[in-house]
Amino acid sequence: MSISIRVWKQRRLRRGLPLPPGPKRLPILGNVSDLNVFEPWLTYTDWAKKYGDIVYSTILGHEFVIINSEKLARTLLEQRSGVYSDRPYVFTNVLHVNIFHYFNTGLLPYGDLWRQHRKMFHAGFNKEACRKYQSMQLQKVRQLLENLTISPTQFPVHLKTLAAAIIMTVTYGYDLALVEDPLVTKLDRIIDLFIREVGTERAALIEFIPFLQYIPVWLPGGMYKRRAVECRGLARDILNDPVEYVKAEMAGGTTQQSLVKDLLSKCSTENGVATAEDEEAIKAIAASSFFGASSVTASILNVFLLAMILHPEVQIKAQEEIDRVIGDSRLPDFSDQEGLPYVEAVYLETLRWRPTVPCSIPHLTSTSDVYDGYYIPKVGLTGPRGMTHDESRFPDSMSFKPERHFLPTGELIQGSLPQSFGFGRRKCSGQYIADQSIWASIVSILATFRIGKGKDSTGCEIDVNPKFTVGFAIRPKPFACTIEPRSANAERLICASNRRE
Numbered sequence: 001m002s003i004s005i006r007v008w009k010q011r012r013l014r015r016g017l018p019l020p021p022g023p024k025r026l027p028i029l030g031n032v033s034d035l036n037v038f039e040p041w042l043t044y045t046d047w048a049k050k051y052g053d054i055v056y057s058t059i060l061g062h063e064f065v066i067i068n069s070e071k072l073a074r075t076l077l078e079q080r081s082g083v084y085s086d087r088p089y090v091f092t093n094v095l096h097v098n099i100f101h102y103f104n105t106g107l108l109p110y111g112d113l114w115r116q117h118r119k120m121f122h123a124g125f126n127k128e129a130c131r132k133y134q135s136m137q138l139q140k141v142r143q144l145l146e147n148l149t150i151s152p153t154q155f156p157v158h159l160k161t162l163a164a165a166i167i168m169t170v171t172y173g174y175d176l177a178l179v180e181d182p183l184v185t186k187l188d189r190i191i192d193l194f195i196r197e198v199g200t201e202r203a204a205l206i207e208f209i210p211f212l213q214y215i216p217v218w219l220p221g222g223m224y225k226r227r228a229v230e231c232r233g234l235a236r237d238i239l240n241d242p243v244e245y246v247k248a249e250m251a252g253g254t255t256q257q258s259l260v261k262d263l264l265s266k267c268s269t270e271n272g273v274a275t276a277e278d279e280e281a282i283k284a285i286a287a288s289s290f291f292g293a294s295s296v297t298a299s300i301l302n303v304f305l306l307a308m309i310l311h312p313e314v315q316i317k318a319q320e321e322i323d324r325v326i327g328d329s330r331l332p333d334f335s336d337q338e339g340l341p342y343v344e345a346v347y348l349e350t351l352r353w354r355p356t357v358p359c360s361i362p363h364l365t366s367t368s369d370v371y372d373g374y375y376i377p378k379v380g381l382t383g384p385r386g387m388t389h390d391e392s393r394f395p396d397s398m399s400f401k402p403e404r405h406f407l408p409t410g411e412l413i414q415g416s417l418p419q420s421f422g423f424g425r426r427k428c429s430g431q432y433i434a435d436q437s438i439w440a441s442i443v444s445i446l447a448t449f450r451i452g453k454g455k456d457s458t459g460c461e462i463d464v465n466p467k468f469t470v471g472f473a474i475r476p477k478p479f480a481c482t483i484e485p486r487s488a489n490a491e492r493l494i495c496a497s498n499r500r501e
Helices: 003-014 040-051 070-078 099-103 112-125 127-150 152-172 182-197 200-208 210-214 223-252 259-266 276-310 312-325 334-339 341-353 385-389 431-448 488-500
Strands: 054-059 062-067 369-371 374-376 380-382 449-453 481-485
Touching (some): 040 054, 040 062, 062 070, 112 127, 112 259, 127 488, 152 182, 152 223, 152 276, 152 431, 152 481, 223 259, 223 276, 276 312, 276 449, 276 481, 312 341, 312 431, 341 385, 431 449, 481 488
Parallel strands (some): 062 380
Antiparallel strands (some): 369 374, 449 481
8 A cells, every 4th residue: 555545544543633742754765764773763863752641653664652741651551451452564584584473472362372482471471470580590690609710701791601501501401512502502593683684774774665575685785584594593403402302301311491491391181292383482482482582581681780880879879788688698689678778769760760671662552542632543553661760759860879769768669660661562571580580699798799990900980981882772882890709708609509400
């Protein structure tokens, strides 16, 4: 359907109602020239200041509504979730194949298959079910502490290993090989392809210029076709190999507790085997778990270390709280969480300060709607970083201030942070596992290490100028950092905890 016909039909459906406010649009191109394609959240934040909590824009014929407040997100995405829970096809077709759409629960269209996935996810990863993984998460975090003690300059690798180790054990009961685990290498590669290639704005460009699909792979612009072929092979291995591992372990009676084990057991028929349909869903759910958790967890922990370098006063205050509540005779565990409100505030501020997914995967409306007198067409909706940098809620929002999460009485504010794991029926299914992993890592690092600026060959400190990658998920660019045990006793606790494990 041509853009002109689409516009004519939209005007008929609106029945005189205005669209939400937004920047002036050019014919056909829409707001392409206004948009920072590599960091669109910056453009969306600027639009929020000019046009308010709800902004309408178009990109090459595709309509988008940008939600700029948590209140509005909850009103539309939660209270009207039956209308606002689909996914736009354009977003999932960026590599010219439905690779990610094929297995990733987060990208599935709203329908029966997505409901099956969501039901299974809830059974395995609800808040109560996730508590059974806490001891395993602490074990992996304490391995991280030992790795940081041995080779602190390799902290980016150690954080990435931690994230992969936790989600692989939780999902498959699979312990990673110490070096270059082949399964994780494949998973990392497909995640890297997704993060670098997928973006709503780039997807719209590819769909709008269909002749790109005919560009030979060896010409500039044909790279995405080579990556699509690679993705197909990786996706097959990622879906099948780890589940086959769990099935073999279950047959031998040696399998560990895991999401896949639980789901295979619950879906087993009378002969003890899950149906082919259920098994395919389990494979997809398991791969989605790793896909969603691995890179984001590592990125958040890198943001935390960066914040501690830039704000040593925050680090000192958090460590004083840990020393006061726990002492120095043991390492912290989950039973300490309620008694460490300042550490909790550090965690919340880490999520708020530099969100690692600054533009959420867009929701798609299943039909048009009306809100506050505005006509909302069948469009993609996205919530930008602006929610966590709303100056009316978070004054001086670019500063790292855990104190902003406390009431004047000193109590931690409940719900002080806009939902970091999404809204409504599309909320991240692995939020409780992620929450446990990140909190355990932050409190354990604070309890045992002193984090500071890196030093050059002459011993002088290296100033840090925070810079971040671009793409669907962002992370700090490499920065120098010193990570040293706070005391000889802290180092002994780290070694002793890993010997016990």
